[in-house]
């Protein structure tokens with residue numbers, strides 16, 4: 001091989017190697033076939049804490065900032081019967097959700113607050129019940 005072609009060859013090899021590294025970086029995290037959770041750090045804690053009442057489908061498609069997820073936890077503790085979480089567990093869950101269900105690159109704006117949303121035609125029975133109870137409490 002002539003010496004001249006060496007830099008090109010090295011360049012190609014480097015580009016290929018870099019491509020592999022980048023592809024690896026974006027490689028999908030394995031998904032637990034039972035729960036559907038990404039098996040990223042903390043997933044066992046999320047599995048233990050978050051899919052006893054509803055499946056992980058409840059949040060697999062959702063994205064949000066750490067604050068959004070914290071709000072969801074508070075909301076569920078107040079209205080969904082989620083028991084208090086010790087600070088270590090809560091941190092693990094929030095780390096997991098922030099990392100794996102964070103806003104992502106296509107995030108444009110925070111979700112519209114619930115009180116500004118139109119009525120949800122697909123609202124579940126449990127939520128209807130909870131909201132009716134809340135309204136009753138307020139009316140008293």
Ligand code: HEC
Nearest residue numbers: 049050052053058059072076080081082083093124126127
């Ligand atoms: C004690 C039962 C219980 C546990 C445990 C629980 N949830 Fe929920 N969750 C609920 C109820 C009840 C709802 C409301 C269902 C509805 O209205 O459709 C809900 C709804 C949700 C929603 C939808 C909120 C929305 O705005 O519509 C998300 C997201 C969610 N849960 C995530 C989680 C995560 C994350 C965990 C683990 C920290 C968790 N849940 C643990 C009871 C629970």
